Amino acid sequence: MVLYFTGTGNSRFVAERIASSTGDTAVNISKYIKEHTHPMFTDTGVYVFVAPCYVSTTAMAMFDFINDATFPEGIRAYFVITSAAYMGAAPATNAYLSKKKGFEYMGTENIIMPQNYITHFKTKTKEENQKIVSDSLPAIDRLSSLIRSGKSFKPAKLFFGELALTNAACAIYYKLFMNTRKFHVTDRCISCRKCVRDCPLGNISFDGSRPVWGKNCTHCMACINLCPRSAIEYGRSTQGKERYRGPMADPHE
Numbered sequence: 001m002v003l004y005f006t007g008t009g010n011s012r013f014v015a016e017r018i019a020s021s022t023g024d025t026a027v028n029i030s031k032y033i034k035e036h037t038h039p040m041f042t043d044t045g046v047y048v049f050v051a052p053c054y055v056s057t058t059a060m061a062m063f064d065f066i067n068d069a070t071f072p073e074g075i076r077a078y079f080v081i082t083s084a085a086y087m088g089a090a091p092a093t094n095a096y097l098s099k100k101k102g103f104e105y106m107g108t109e110n111i112i113m114p115q116n117y118i119t120h121f122k123t124k125t126k127e128e129n130q131k132i133v134s135d136s137l138p139a140i141d142r143l144s145s146l147i148r149s150g151k152s153f154k155p156a157k158l159f160f161g162e163l164a165l166t167n168a169a170c171a172i173y174y175k176l177f178m179n180t181r182k183f184h185v186t187d188r189c190i191s192c193r194k195c196v197r198d199c200p201l202g203n204i205s206f207d208g209s210r211p212v213w214g215k216n217c218t219h220c221m222a223c224i225n226l227c228p229r230s231a232i233e234y235g236r237s238t239q240g241k242e243r244y245r246g247p248m249a250d251p252h253e
Contacts (some may be wrong), residue, residue: 001043002026004050005062007200007220009246010082010113013133014140015050018080021144024048029065034202040070047071047103048147049094050080053110054218055173056088056166061201061218066097077103078147084115089166091156107153109143111136116221116244119234123225123244133247180213182235183223189231195223 002024004015012028019026024046032039041047051062058081079094081087087110098105113136114129115121123129146153180203191209199222203214211223211232224232225243233239 001041001046002048002050003029005029005052005059005065005200007052007222008116008225008244009248010116011050011052013247014080014082014111014113014136015048017137017140018048018050018144018147021141022048022148029062030200032065032069033061033200038068038070042072044072044075046076046078046147048078048080050082052220053081053083053087053090055170056086057093057170058090059218060170060174063093063097066101071101071103073102075103076106076150078106078153079108080143081108081110082113083110084113084117084121086110087156089158089163092158092163093166108156109153111139111143113247114244116225117219118221118224118241118244119219119237123242125242126245126249129244178217178219180215180217182237183213184233185210185231186233188229190229192228195227195232198222198226
């Protein structure tokens with residue numbers, strides 16, 4: 001089984017390609033998060049967890065999901081991280097979680113995908129992003145082959161003190177900066193409610209004709225990037241920036 005968490009679609013793209021290659025089913029964990037349920041999985045064998053890298057490690061939404069869900073003892077757990085550059089301390093945190101849950105940890109690997117965190121960075125042009133997606137295919141297929149054959153991923157090395165630094169950074173960033181206070185809409189909003197549907201945490205509702213953000217936000221950037229009118233901003237930091245429409249977006253639109 002391939003379980004994934006996604007905002008703008010990078011991890012979904014990777015998860016579905018892996019599932020197609022391995023003959024598995026790709027499942028979006030968002031449905032469990034929105035329903036506030038902790039599933040009990042009964043399938044034994046191989047599980048692949050695909051999630052983006054947030055604050056130099058596995059997205060907390062995936063970490064919490066695995067921690068709260070029930071899995072058979074001894075499943076083989078592969079972790080695939082999507083990031084614009086580096087997966088940080090994800091291998092160490094995933095190994096820790098696997099030990100806690102009684103998994104056989106099979107390793108963590110990184111797949112480079114387009115940048116979508118436009119509150120702090122800029123995404124590339126549509127054509128450049130499409131090339132990044134295309135260039136990721138051999139790496140995804142290589143991991144799929146390892147999973148099919150039951151081989152472990154290559155062990156990843158962390159620099160000295162990286163795990164401790166990442167844990168401290170996560171605690172601070174999630175508490176102080178990963179909030180919704182700066183989200184707002186402009187008069188370009190057409191009340192299509194796409195942001196409500198796209199939010200993987202079910203954190204957006206509508207008040208009359210405008211979206212309202214709750215407090216449960218992980219800064220996945222789905223609402224900002226996928227808005228068809230680019231009507232959502234985060235303070236001033238996203239104004240005038242190109243939006244990333246996802247890995248399947250038409251570069252000519």
